[in-house]
Amino acid sequence: MPDPKSEEILVFLKANPSISSKEIYDGLEIEIGYATVKRILSKLVEENLISTVGRGRGRKYLISPDYNLFYPIDLNSYFEKEIDEREILYSFNLNLIKNTLNHVNIFTDDELQKLHGLQKEYEENILSLSEVEYNNELERLAIDLSWKSSQIEGNTYSLLETERLLKEKETASGKSKDDAIMLLNHKEAIDFIVNEKSYVSPLTIARIEDIHSLLIKDLGIERNVRKRRVGISGTNYKPLDNEYQIKEALIDMCDLVNSKKNVFDKALLALVLLSYIQAFGDGNKRTARIVSNAILISNGYCPISFRTIDSIEYKKAMLLFYEQNNITAFKHIFITQFEFAVNTYF
Numbered sequence: 001m002p003d004p005k006s007e008e009i010l011v012f013l014k015a016n017p018s019i020s021s022k023e024i025y026d027g028l029e030i031e032i033g034y035a036t037v038k039r040i041l042s043k044l045v046e047e048n049l050i051s052t053v054g055r056g057r058g059r060k061y062l063i064s065p066d067y068n069l070f071y072p073i074d075l076n077s078y079f080e081k082e083i084d085e086r087e088i089l090y091s092f093n094l095n096l097i098k099n100t101l102n103h104v105n106i107f108t109d110d111e112l113q114k115l116h117g118l119q120k121e122y123e124e125n126i127l128s129l130s131e132v133e134y135n136n137e138l139e140r141l142a143i144d145l146s147w148k149s150s151q152i153e154g155n156t157y158s159l160l161e162t163e164r165l166l167k168e169k170e171t172a173s174g175k176s177k178d179d180a181i182m183l184l185n186h187k188e189a190i191d192f193i194v195n196e197k198s199y200v201s202p203l204t205i206a207r208i209e210d211i212h213s214l215l216i217k218d219l220g221i222e223r224n225v226r227k228r229r230v231g232i233s234g235t236n237y238k239p240l241d242n243e244y245q246i247k248e249a250l251i252d253m254c255d256l257v258n259s260k261k262n263v264f265d266k267a268l269l270a271l272v273l274l275s276y277i278q279a280f281g282d283g284n285k286r287t288a289r290i291v292s293n294a295i296l297i298s299n300g301y302c303p304i305s306f307r308t309i310d311s312i313e314y315k316k317a318m319l320l321f322y323e324q325n326n327i328t329a330f331k332h333i334f335i336t337q338f339e340f341a342v343n344t345y346f
Contacts, residue, residue, distance in 0.1 A: 005032055006040050010063070010071075013050060017062040024061065047108050066104045072328050075316045083236060088323035092240045096325055097252045097273065106265045106327070111335060115264050118342045122302040125346045137345045138194065143167075144305035146186035149289050152311045155179045181218050186286070189214040193294035200294040202258045203270065205250045211294065212280055212287040219283075225250070226281045234315065237322040239278035249277045263299045267292045268334050272321050285318070302346060304337045 008030050013019070016027060025037045041061055044050045049071060051064040064070075078086070093100075107115065126134055147155075147162040157165065157179055161172040166187050171180045189211055193199060200207055205225070213223050229241035240246050253273045257266045274288035293303045306314070317329035 005030065005036070006044060009037070009040055009044065010049065013061060014063050018053065018060045019062075020057075020060055048104055066100060068325055069100065069104065069327050071326065073320060073324070073326055075313070075320065075329055078320065079316055083234065086236075086323060088235070088237060089325060090236055091238055092249070092277075093325055096276075097249065097256055100325075101256055101269065102259075106268055107262070107331070111331070112262070112264065115335065115338060118339055119301055122342045122346050123300075125342075129346070134346075138303075141303060141305045141341065141345045142187060142190045142194075144307040145190060145289070145293070145303070146183050148306045148309070148311075149186055149286055150179070150182045152306075152314055153182070153286060155182055157183060178219055182215075185215050185217050185219070186290075188217075189290050190293070193290060193297055197298050199298070200291060201298045203254045203266075203291070203295070205247065205254065208250070208254075208274070208279075208287065208291060211290050212283055215286045215290065216280075216283045221280070221282045225279050228281070230278055230281060232278065232322065235319050235322050237319075239276075246277065246279050250279055253277065257295070263296065263301055264334075264338075266299075267295045267301075268327075268331060270295055271334065272318075272327060272330050275318055276321060302338065302342050304334070304341050305345070306333075306337050307344075308340055309333055309337060 008028060009024060012024060012027055016023075019027075021038050021041055022034070024041070025032075025034045028037070041050065045052060045061075047070060048064055048066045050061050050067075053060050053062070129137070143163050143166050144159070146166060147157065147159045150157065150162075156175055157172055161175070162183055164170045165172065165180055165183055171177075192214060193211070199210075209224050216223065225243060225246050227243045230239060232239070240249060253269070256273075257269050260266045260269065271288050271292035274291060275285045278284050280287065289306065296303050313329075314333065317333055320326050320329050
């Protein structure tokens with residue numbers, strides 16, 4: 001959450017839009033210096049929480065149109081309210097992909113500096129690895145990703161059982177056949193994006209469908225874009241239910257991802273938007289995690305295993321995006337998991 005002084009300024013600006021820094025300073029009911037107010041305003045602008053009109057002494061401040069995307073929300077407090085008590089965006093936001101996300105910087109300068117620093121560290125680290133050592137680390141990450149991505153979907157295999165299955169094709173006793181198939185499909189999909197590094201450059205619906213098909217093989221799940229409505233457990237958000245609108249949303253998402261120059265923007269947007277659109281009858285979040293990693297790999301960036309993220313926290317971050325179009329919790333997951341991958345595997 002923002003610090004108390006920043007919070008006070010945001011609350012005041014919501015009630016008093018389009019005013020100067022001096023008017024904000026005069027209107028605040030907290031002890032704070034004018035120089036501090038100006039510094040906080042600059043930081044809030046950089047974080048996309050507020051925007052400005054005019055220049056110099058005529059500059060005015062107001063809540064940014066992108067405020068809902070980036071305003072920090074405490075997940076625990078948010079989910080203290082039951083599903084029917086939360087005030088949410090019940091339907092798919094048709095403006096989100098085409099308009100809102102088209103013009104914003106997803107990451108702040110500080111966040112990008114951290115991410116690019118980690119990527120540089122990754123590039124330097126792999127220079128010291130032999131081909132065999134690099135492939136061994138990539139294999140370890142692939143096993144972790146297969147396990148965690150499946151666990152998020154309710155798979156009951158442990159990490160050790162997953163490793164035994166993927167390396168020795170030995171199934172765990174007392175586990176369902178579908179659990180094993182899900183894990184094996186993950187590994188096949190990851191091997192595919194590693195071997196076909198340019199497959200998602202550019203990103204297209206057909207290529208997303210191909211990755212989805214690998215992930216849901218032999219699981220009794222329909223391939224390709226769904227033709228019927230779906231519900232999502234834990235939320236009252238309702239995705240699009242028209243096949244043609246779903247395809248249009250996917251086209252818009254691909255155009256958005258392909259237009260972004262920053263690889264981190266591309267990877268995070270694919271991760272959240274494929275889940276948000278819910279283009280398939282099942283397997284949407286699995287597909288999103290693999291496509292996001294495919295984008296990282298295709299650009300020579302470190303892939304992410306998500307190994308240390310708590311499954312419930314992941315689902316909460318996703319629900320927050322469904323219900324509020326707020327990306328802050330998911331952005332935090334992305335950054336921390338990218339850092340974990342660089343420090344753990346390579």
